[in-house]
Amino acid sequence: MNEKQGFKSSIGFILASAGSAIGLGAIWKFPYIAGQYGGGAFLLEFILFTILIGLPLLITEFAIGHLGKTYSTTIFSKLSHQKFTNFIGFWGNFAAFILYAFYSVIGGWIVIFFGYYLLIATKITEQNMNFFDMMIQNPLLSLTGQFLFIMITGLIVSFGVEKGIERASKIMMPLLFILFIIIVVRALTLDGAMEGVKYFLIPRFEDLSFKGTLYAMGQSFFALSLGTTGMITYAAYSQKDTDIVSSSSWIVFMNLAISILAGLAIFPAASAFNIEATAGPGLLFIVLPKLFNAMAFGLVFYIMFLLLFLFAALTSSISLLELNLSNVIKNDASKRKTYAWLLSIIVFIVGIPANLSFGLLSHVQFGAGTIFDNMDFFVTNIFMPIGVLITTLFAGYIMHKQQLLHAFRKKYGFTHIWYYLIKFILPIVIIIVFITQLYAV
Template structure:
């Protein structure tokens, strides 16, 4: 029996693209992208982000998927097989996935709570001041929603690659797209919304800033699920005859399309119902949980629109959380040769426990901070500002200067022409490491308050 058969594979390129896009399309697109775009000038941020997606994002995603397909192994063992001296790169990737899935499940639970609130006709309550802080500050209810969210992703991952992850993404991703279009169209037809559309889509070059450029570059990692071990793990399930470059292009289009739809849902809504004030646009992470419920409450059929929106966000959160858990499950199965069922059940309990401090850090443990950050914020900072850029730099240097770009090019060319090979070679050896290092250094100094960009 071949390694590929033992591991299980995606049944088709469509299955792989939808699963990988499902991983990429998550809270990063629907929760994080719109508030960054709103904060950093709308169209100026969007243009910068798209440029980074088709250059740096393409490079790292192609590299990770090729490593996975070439080795047919999960991250730790993939790097170990290529050069055992660099196993640490795979260990960092799995550590990132483990930390993120811990606090991601907490936020997923919050989304589920909001869906329940709007679906039961209580959207007006969610729109009141203090609803969100009152909810997340409780010791027990957020943990219950967190547990329900984890049970949902376990139910999928338990069924494996083809019958679990691929099958569910084939349903959730098209549904998510349809819901996104419906809500975006509804939002853009409201009085005053077109000012928000212009703000979001038309670049105002006076709004370009170093901080905005670095935020866009950092968002590429979060949005495309890079440096988390996900694309390496999914790459290990891809058949040798699949056209990887075309698949990566489709994932980029899918992911960026959802980010665009998310921006068209949220930013025009703020303009239509709140006048597009800088106070509302600059809310940051609270834009989805504090501002949008007020927007929905101002709309006709607000409870229905709100329920559809949070249903869509929940789908996005589930597809990404499944991918993060799959990285850990695949690594444990490869290392300890245990069954998928046993690995899932044990790891489900572990990630729930890991998430408890992130949940309680908003309430009874709020006095405990690390560098002035609550536990969830610190975990987000540690993964997004430190470990993911470090892992991406290490991966680029490993490919460019240790195993050589030819090893990746040869893998890609097994099934297709490598049309962007020259771009890949230059990016992976020179441009990407320098650009990512700039993000790493500036993010750390900015988050620690040492510099203000």
């Protein structure tokens, strides 16, 4: 990679990478599964697994990207001198492409909801709460939202790594934290909120379960956007003096902080109004409006919450588009704008069936369910865990140990422990999570 077109600062690299990791899964999915599998007990497991499993895996992807300094479809052969290893990069690119195609559907819903509550709705009413069902069954409206979301992403990426991705991340990530803190403070002041806080923060070990432990383990590396070579691509854009261990630690910390803030926003409010936090789109578009409707200035806070979700969705979609774009333009800046828009249009076309699976194509059911469900299932349960596994096996068994350790700018006492973790322990852990989650669906 040409460093002149990469990240200009370590903070820009960290914020962009954190944005890639902190998507709707961390904010939307985490509170739901935490509530389903034990609250505080699940949170404790998730924190431990993120540090013991997610962090070493993130360091591994950063090390590969930082050493290779090239596109994800050629970086593996460059480091190993074995051309067949490039299939790892192509595997990750395909996973990221499909992920972006159906992820943009949810991003589009947020765009429509944000615009509706900002420009049309004057307050949260029962009729407005039913707007979601009307929206997803209106193909023109839902496809317009998806198209706008993809075009916003394409616009940011078209400006390049420094002027587009890095600049946007420096604005959106701090604002995301600020908005979250405001909403959490408001949620904590509600009558009856402390019961929700206790459920979320205080571990009750009798609530531990084998299935909950497996979900916590799986969430620990899925929440860091591992397995699509997206983090490898961002690390390839980093400066030579970037400390990958420090950067990885900051990203893990920010991911944990956002997950905890998400829980502190949802559980106290749900407890205060005796509303169960449900899974899927119901949480964001049906349950939360009811919660905010009972608050003073509820409409203002809900618009802020939608803006927060939009930032989280965009910072992830940016990395998904950039991953594929970098392999197409191959460092030729003159092609960036053209291919950013071209790829965006292709993603939109591929994502249309996923969008319509909530309306016109809802009758098309196979495998895991709707077209959207199947795209989600294959990426989340098959492509991403296999991507993490083959990347870890590449680092542990194909790259030489000393070659891999060159990625560390400083001498850390745990580097040898980290190496044996990724060589012997983590592949087994990933396989266990992969098999059990596959059969649990």
